[in-house]
Amino acid sequence: MNASLKKDKMKLFAIRYGFLTLLAGLVLFFGFSAPSFATPFSAVFIFQSVAITGILALGVTATLIVDGFDLSIGSIATSSLMLSAYVMVVLDQNAFVAVAACLAMGAFIGLINGFLIVYMRVPDLLATLGMMFLLIGLQRIPTEGRSIAQGMTLPSGETATGVFSKTFLSIGRHKFDFFIENLIPFSVIIFVVIALVIWLYFEFTRYGRVMYAIGSNERAAGLAGVPVHKYKIVAYMISGVLASVGGILLAARLGRGDIASGNNLLLDSVAAALIGFAVLGAAKPNAFGTAIGALFVGILLQGMTMMNAPYYTQDFVKGAVLVVALVFTFSLSNKR
């Protein structure tokens, strides 16, 4: 009896703190075996590398919470990348217009996704898969399939006169001083702020609570007076807006509208959100877990790079981490 009680306790500990323990162990391991790992610059680099996927993953979390799924986030991000470049380079507008256009586009696509799913009754995976293909095609039409760079030749034969504005590029490149000069990138601050807002929203506001209720039992939530349709659409709009923010950061970092970039965004962010299930034994989508999940993948990849592991092992490691996390969530805890 005592032994089984102890076993139960250990299992409970494994479920709750297993993943955080693994994370701490990983940091220690890399810290000792790769001396340059345990420096502020390395830490910042990790944060910077996970900022974009992290932001997208928070969007995935929002749709997972209402028991939905958004496959179009990767393509929304690249569309936003292309749109911001197009607005600045071809239309010769300033950074503010570019950012506003991208955010509006993200919200609009989220609205359409939500509309298709809620009112047209298209299953979420199919609706957002369709939207993904649509956007991948759409983002290539204005430039006839070419990437957007300053001084490029337009389809009409003219040369583009616009430039990436300095303000815009600083979103992705500026670093703030923090004890050490030029330490903290702006993009990391944006990631941390967004993560904090999303966490507050889902943990402490009634809107977040209600969205969890919808994900758990949509019918019962509706019968308790929850406007289910509205909240589901809001979830897809959050996802769309966050994906467009990711695209803006990517554009600001690259400084060009590169159609080939952002291929991995969808898979990486979905993985981060799913790994988040395992953090603190939540066994459900949650903002804190998602942020930790993104960080986990970032630390693992950075540590391996520093230990000179070849780049082509990265996807395999990411996949393995995801599988382990899912085992933590679904097999160890009794839920589902």
Added chain:
Amino acid sequence: MRHENSSIKLCAIQKKFGSNQVLRGIDLDIPAGDVTILMGANGAGKSTLVRIICGVHAADFVSMTLSGVDFTPQNPADALKAGVVTVHQNINDGVVPDLDVASNLMLDMLADPRSPALLWPSKIKKDAQKSADHLGLKLDMAAPVHSLSLADKQLVAITRAMSHEPKLLILDEPTSSLSLSETQRLFHLLDMLKNRGVAILYISHSMSDIKRMADRIGSMRDGEISGVFEGKDLDYNGAVNAMLGRKISDVKIGITDAGEAVLTLNDIQLLAESKPFCLSAHKNEIIAIVGLVGVGKSLLASILFGQAIQYAGDIFLNGKEYAPKNTRSAIRKDVFLCSKDRGINGIIPEFNIDHNISLPFLSQLSKFGFINRKMERKLTTDLIDNMEIICQSGKDNIGRLSGGNQQKVMVARWLGRDSDLLILDEPFQGVDIAARRDISDKLRETAKDRATIIFVTELDEAFEIADRILVMTDHTLVGEHKNISVDADLILAQILGTNMDNNSQPHAIIQLNKGLICDEC
């Protein structure tokens, strides 16, 4: 009776789910060549019994014999092999909609691992045609099943089942989604099977089906067989009586004086083909609307809660016209509904008790969208104490509670704020007697400033709580009774809809219709 040897005998079947004793020792014979009807209100344990016979659940204690041989199925395949075939209520569970009729009929052969890997479509069609002819099923073998009517789908499912040469055929409310003529075809097929010596266990709520098909009736109530009726002239009243349990209970309820009218229904017609009725509910009054399953109780509840619209007639709430667009607008007007089937319509399984209770009124507990957890905690602990919900704390997961305590949480949810009209649809479904008394007491205590309407199937429950009992049949109200010295026989007759062919009663009932129910209109 010729096929005595292939009957099934059930002995002392017991089953517990957690602390809830669902079956308390079922003894029932299902003779071959007879249709045995199983009647019982929701939660009486019918479906559990069926699941045990067809091998889905294992009973805690069981002794069954099939044709004199011991029968203890470990899984549905065992039961099927032994000759027990079940046709489930949800017709689409029994067929594969994208395959054609022939493949559906031959599905078990196709799924059998011993069948050859290569199959000639023409052979399948021929075999299928053979088994269809056997039962007189006239359908195009090449037609995809999704293009068939519900009845044809069901006939396909039954025909397929018959290829197992079943000894016992179980039908769970098979006519609930069939039209009248479709029902006739089903009955025709059942008559044929009966004559071939198949024992048939038929679960139904519909009196006309029961009268058409029954050779024997077993009534079930609270996990027991409360009566078995057989012989030439079946005692239908007795059977319903045994199922509903109408012994006037020992609970003393003081009839209270009704206050001013809160809700008034004027010549409400629920369906195009149903008769209009009137109803008024007053403050400090608890009304119970009783009737069998499917007579319109839930429809009326959902109309009042903004989920459906009446065919005709007006509704007034506190003297003003009331036509809620949706659930939300009903709640805004202080009309609350505690839905039936809490597992589907009420419980948020991933939430703890606190969060389940506070769900509808979060906006009152929040400032700038942020939930005031202190206020929330106060509200929920008060309600948990008040309802005497047995738990360690409000942070317990709702799934850990017993059925009665879960239902208390659902009722507590709607007592979180004062209402003008509180509707409870089958609030005692799957609730043990102690919890039922607790819930009744709390509803009575809090009833002073609102009107309360409770929809129930079991008469006992109505007797225990109501000031007034209204009877619903065929989507209209047919009787009204003050809950003092009630004529239970009359209520029963009204529930069964037999009042019209009973010579001594009709006048009284028509008067009731005009006089008492419509006191406001």
